[in-house]
Amino acid sequence: MLTRIVRFAGNYACLSIADESLLRIVESVIRTEHGACEESSQCFYSLRYQQGSGDYVLRQDDQLLYAGARVDEVCRVLISDLITTLVSPYNAGLAVHAAAVGVDGNAVVIPGTSGAGKSTLAAWFVSHGNHYLTDEVVVIDPTTYEVAGFFRPLHIKAPALQAVYSLIEERVASECAQQMHTPDNSPVTLIEPERIAPQSARDGYRAQVMLFPEYSADKDFKLAPMSPAQCAHRLMGSLINARNLQNKGLDAVAKLARSIPGYQIRYRHFSELTDLHTLLKEYLEIPAHP
Amino acid sequence: MTKQTEHEIPLMNDRVPRCAEGFTLEQFDHEILLFNVAKDETLYLNATAAMIWGLCDGERTVRQIIELITAGYPDSVADVEHDLYDTLQTLSRHGAIEFS
Incomplete structure (x- = not known):
């Protein structure tokens, strides 16, 4: 068995994986580290x-999560369950359903529910040379506003x-063939951010702006711009x-919303975003943290 | 938003709304977030809605609240009244106010 850690x-x-071929499947959808696993581990x-x-x-x-022939489904279940397992006990900050990208050393956080356009907007940012953090969930330190995806x-x-x-x-797009399905059976295509633009590993991004997307045809x-109250409501x-946090997270969310500016962004196609990067860079030059 | 019928509106005027218990309030300048602890539901009130909610003290009737608010907008009484009814309906639907 091969062992890997996901943090x-x-x-x-701890992941215990039968062989190299399964490991390749896992590592195509999750970032893992080498490490020793103890079978007594809670996860x-x-x-x-x-x-x-x-x-x-x-x-x-001892719980069976999936047994079947579909590789996309076993990957979906693994990702989904891992996120739940890792995030559920988190009480040191805010865990938010959001995409995030690093722009000029700062994090642009893109919160939203499923279908809001988080992944699409994150892809656009990546195509403009920015660093991809996640398109699903971030944790935000309530003091430093450091973001991890x-x-x-x-x-x-x-x-x-x-x-x-x-x-x-086009050549690269044709290679992006890894498919998955959502629980309601809608098709999803998995695209490595490196396929869009080169990525360099980096940590320590601090949230500097929040974008609340709405992809509308x-x-x-x-x-x-949204008011802090509107941002807090959306957050x-x-x-x-929420259940792990004092006052169900309201206090920490309100503090974050007061500190980090938020914007509603509605777009139909990427051509409308031409000025967004310039605009954001102007905002990002303004320190948001007093 | 649920539409009121013409019949419902006058009937509300003599009722006395009061802020319900079980909500945590977060004030942002003139706006408010109301968090329903039992339902894990957050309600956003813009400045006008927050003002209306603040006037629901269990003593004023809806009519008195209308009079207080419309005094500042003599040229658009009908619109203000309509907005106020809508706001009260929304607050009531989310359990943030109760009527006596």
Whole structure:
């Protein structure tokens, strides 16, 4: 068995993987580290093939999470369960359903519910030379506003796929064939950020601006500042670990919303975002942290 | 937002709204977030809604609240009244005010 560690939100999980081929599958969707696993670990996953059928079998501890032939489904279940497991106990800061990118050393946090356009906007930022952190969940330190993202490939849903492909060379786009499905069976294409633009590893981004996206095919472009109260309202709707936090996270969310400016951004296609980068760079030059 | 019928509006005027218990308030300048602890639901009140909510003290009737608010907007009484009813309906629907 091969062992790997996945760390996030101050927590870690151990993966025990049957062989190299399964490891390649796992590492195509999750960033892992080498490390020793103890089977007594509270977060212990095992992935192997079922003898005879060759089906994938994924367990967390003694609980069967998936048994079946679909590689995309075993990956989806693994990612989803890992995030839940790693984030659930987190109480040192805010865990927010959000994408995030590093822009000029600062983090642009893109909170939103599923379908809001987080991944698409993150892809656009990456195509403009920025560093991809996540398109799913971030944890934000309530004091330093340092942002860490759960790294996974960009998950691009069908309606946005052509737009994202337009950011990539045709040859590369054709190689982005890894498919998944959401729980409601909508197709999702996984795209490594490196396929869009070169990425360099870096930590320590601090949240400097929040963008609340709305991808809309039939509405005009809009980039409008939001009040701290509006930002806090939206953040509360994307907060994952409210139950772990004092006052269900309201205090920490309000503090964050007062400190970090937020903007509503509504767009139909990427051409409307031409000035966004310049605009954001102007904002990012203004220190948000007193 | 639920539409009121013409029949409902006058009936509300003599009722006395009061802020419900079980909400945590976060004040942002003139705006407010109300957090329903039991439902894990956050309600955003813009400046006008926050003012209306603040007037729901369990003593004023809806009519008295209307009079207080419209005094500042004599040229748009009908619009203000309509907005106020909408706001009260929204607050009531989310359990943030109760009527007696």
